[in-house]
Amino acid sequence: MNIARIITNLSLDKSFDYSIPSNLVNRISIGSMVKVPFGKSSRKGFVIDLPQKSDYPDLKEIDSIIGNKPMISSPLVELGKWMADYYCCTKEQAIIALLPAAVRGRLIKEKTRKIVRVKNEAEIPIILQSLNKKASKQADVLRFLLKNKEYPLSKLVKEHKISYPAIRTMEAKNYILISDETQARDPFANDRIIPTSPLNLNTEQSNAFNKVVHSINSEKKDVILLFGVTGSGKTEIYLQGIAECLKLNLESIVLVPEIALTPQTTERFRSRFGDQVSVLHSHLSAGERFDEWNKINNGQVKIVVGARSALFAPFRNLGLIIVDEEHETSYKQGNIPRYHARDVAVMRGKLENITVILGTATPSVESFYNAKKGKYNLLTLSQRIENQQLPEMNIVDLTVENAEKERYQIFSRRLITEIRDALENGEQVMLFLNRRGYATQLQCLKCDFVAECSDCTMNFTYHKSRSQLICHLCGSVTKAPEKCPGCGDKRIRFSGLGTEKIEASIKGKFPYARSLRMDSDTMTKKDSYRQALTSFRAGEIDILIGTQMIAKGLHFPNVTVVGIIFADQSLNLTDFRAGERAFQLLVQVAGRSGRGDLPGRVIVQTYTPCHPILMSAIDQDYELFFEKELESRMQLKLPPIEHLLLLSFKGENDDEVRTYATYCFELLKSKIPKHINCSPVLPSPILKKRGLYTYQILMCTEKIMVLSKYIKQFFYSIKSPKKITVTIDVDPYSLL
Ligand code: ADP
Numbered sequence: 001m002n003i004a005r006i007i008t009n010l011s012l013d014k015s016f017d018y019s020i021p022s023n024l025v026n027r028i029s030i031g032s033m034v035k036v037p038f039g040k041s042s043r044k045g046f047v048i049d050l051p052q053k054s055d056y057p058d059l060k061e062i063d064s065i066i067g068n069k070p071m072i073s074s075p076l077v078e079l080g081k082w083m084a085d086y087y088c089c090t091k092e093q094a095i096i097a098l099l100p101a102a103v104r105g106r107l108i109k110e111k112t113r114k115i116v117r118v119k120n121e122a123e124i125p126i127i128l129q130s131l132n133k134k135a136s137k138q139a140d141v142l143r144f145l146l147k148n149k150e151y152p153l154s155k156l157v158k159e160h161k162i163s164y165p166a167i168r169t170m171e172a173k174n175y176i177l178i179s180d181e182t183q184a185r186d187p188f189a190n191d192r193i194i195p196t197s198p199l200n201l202n203t204e205q206s207n208a209f210n211k212v213v214h215s216i217n218s219e220k221k222d223v224i225l226l227f228g229v230t231g232s233g234k235t236e237i238y239l240q241g242i243a244e245c246l247k248l249n250l251e252s253i254v255l256v257p258e259i260a261l262t263p264q265t266t267e268r269f270r271s272r273f274g275d276q277v278s279v280l281h282s283h284l285s286a287g288e289r290f291d292e293w294n295k296i297n298n299g300q301v302k303i304v305v306g307a308r309s310a311l312f313a314p315f316r317n318l319g320l321i322i323v324d325e326e327h328e329t330s331y332k333q334g335n336i337p338r339y340h341a342r343d344v345a346v347m348r349g350k351l352e353n354i355t356v357i358l359g360t361a362t363p364s365v366e367s368f369y370n371a372k373k374g375k376y377n378l379l380t381l382s383q384r385i386e387n388q389q390l391p392e393m394n395i396v397d398l399t400v401e402n403a404e405k406e407r408y409q410i411f412s413r414r415l416i417t418e419i420r421d422a423l424e425n426g427e428q429v430m431l432f433l434n435r436r437g438y439a440t441q442l443q444c445l446k447c448d449f450v451a452e453c454s455d456c457t458m459n460f461t462y463h464k465s466r467s468q469l470i471c472h473l474c475g476s477v478t479k480a481p482e483k484c485p486g487c488g489d490k491r492i493r494f495s496g497l498g499t500e501k502i503e504a505s506i507k508g509k510f511p512y513a514r515s516l517r518m519d520s521d522t523m524t525k526k527d528s529y530r531q532a533l534t535s536f537r538a539g540e541i542d543i544l545i546g547t548q549m550i551a552k553g554l555h556f557p558n559v560t561v562v563g564i565i566f567a568d569q570s571l572n573l574t575d576f577r578a579g580e581r582a583f584q585l586l587v588q589v590a591g592r593s594g595r596g597d598l599p600g601r602v603i604v605q606t607y608t609p610c611h612p613i614l615m616s617a618i619d620q621d622y623e624l625f626f627e628k629e630l631e632s633r634m635q636l637k638l639p640p641i642e643h644l645l646l647l648s649f650k651g652e653n654d655d656e657v658r659t660y661a662t663y664c665f666e667l668l669k670s671k672i673p674k675h676i677n678c679s680p681v682l683p684s685p686i687l688k689k690r691g692l693y694t695y696q697i698l699m700c701t702e703k704i705m706v707l708s709k710y711i712k713q714f715f716y717s718i719k720s721p722k723k724i725t726v727t728i729d730v731d732p733y734s735l736l
């Protein structure tokens, strides 16, 4: 008998066996999407195995198959199963994550989207006059179409809140035409690209490239950690590695952090490989995403550049997976399955026998540790291209600076001088502070009242331009008070710097300079990020002020001065990775300057000039940083020495949550293997978030798979109270 093992949504990690009817035998394989009878109804599911025999007699038959081709390749199904075990989620949760939502639901059919346009432009003004007042929606739509020429029907209906019958009436009256769109949507339709050819590699690049080629061509594939300082030409190696794969008719995946999916990055791939590249970013519509996925699945493109989930691109002849900026924490997914794209990339590489390149200027402690242990192959690029100098790093001690002045100043004299010089020479400046808003605290000087969010354990941030207080955790907004809400006194103090304040001060100090603030408050429109970068690049802006948005992977030849306004900010966080992040951030930000012909200078303002992390960052000495960091992680058995698993219990009632967490803790403690270290129940460092209280249990072990399996079984076997949510995070990146 032919048997298929199937998971459906809501099958709670279980799989079910079905028999394959003879007419489907040749069409069903692992990864096929099928419809099966389930209880009294039917359900969609995926074939995850084709076992020889089943433990169950009397199997029901599969109803039908969906799509002509398996939706998921068989190695990807394996990857999904591994993710379910490793990250403690159900198989269906992991398998579903392999497909974009639009594909999963088959919401949109290929190439049959309806497009609306006006029938006869010249007649519209007359029609508009004749439409009676009640038909104002129809008039709106006509005016809109006149401007936009053509528009997808579904979007039109949604955005203009007009009904389908009304649209059909307009069609019947010959105002508009509705037709099937015949072309696949092309998100790049309006971009012009200038083709590039491979550059002659320098010696270091050649060495690295040869190793990449060797791995691609050999039986045993490597995971390569490409450790190259900013501007050392890593991307050129990626490009030539991909070209090598194309020669062999192999496909490539390039993962970049979402924030780095700028036109600047994607253009480099599209300029070299043109239409063979598909770019997946979060601004694609569901339809565009669906089309791109189909192009990949049908073999129309050979290269995918995208954020996290692009890792699951349905290629069947992969030759190379590249994870750029592998240290970026945004590779960790925040909801189920809580996977880390870098680690899953390495696993996909292993399952499909593919070369994986992890590229970075500041390796994660985990990856560097793996390289040191020989698990990864370490390749180093120590020089910037054409020997451009790394920028000169200067520390300004704010304690000394402020002692000599009457009152606290945001900008040190050194930084002011550097900015002035740069502006006078027509050069550009970037100022970095990883905190948005105007002031991070509002305090009453009389009664000590501090404005806090009522739903979170968190101070409100003051946003001056909107005169609002905003909670950066839950987003709740209130009007900024003019006097203390506690005692009514007018002496309220705003303290703690944010980017908005920096911008205001810069405008005060350099009124003639053109400055722009880039943070999630100002970059609210779909295109604002792109536009801002384009005008900065074009020299229309002199000073760019921003949060981490401006720190990553950008290349601006005319930037000579980078100011880090308050370096201590990132050092003082409670997270055990705070030091690592601070180091990465400082090096990355510094890497923004001096990327052209002009030498760069970085001014780091701090109260702790002798902080070891700062010292190693100033010298751009990664090895020194790594040794120190590893030493402290060893003492505490923190990653990469052992793996962490974080259990979080959340609910509205503080006592209930704590009690339930304690109950689980006692149960776990009595059963758990000895080699697993388990913390007691602890309140989360931010106890209350969005009105929910969080308690945690942190576990660590060398054998994470054993622990994961155990925890997964444990939480599937007990029924948690409805009012409490339990989340399991394996290799967590946030302990808050
Ligand atoms: P990274 O990715 O390591 O930060 P990039 O790949 O962006 O570095 O390289 C920095 C700059 O040097 C880019 O403008 C790139 O085009 C250029 N470049 C890279 N390799 C070479 C080379 N071999 N010869 C000349 N220019 C190069």
Ligand code: ZN
Residues within 6 Å of the ligand: 453, 454, 455, 456, 458, 471, 472, 473, 474, 475, 476, 690
């Ligand atoms: Zn809040």
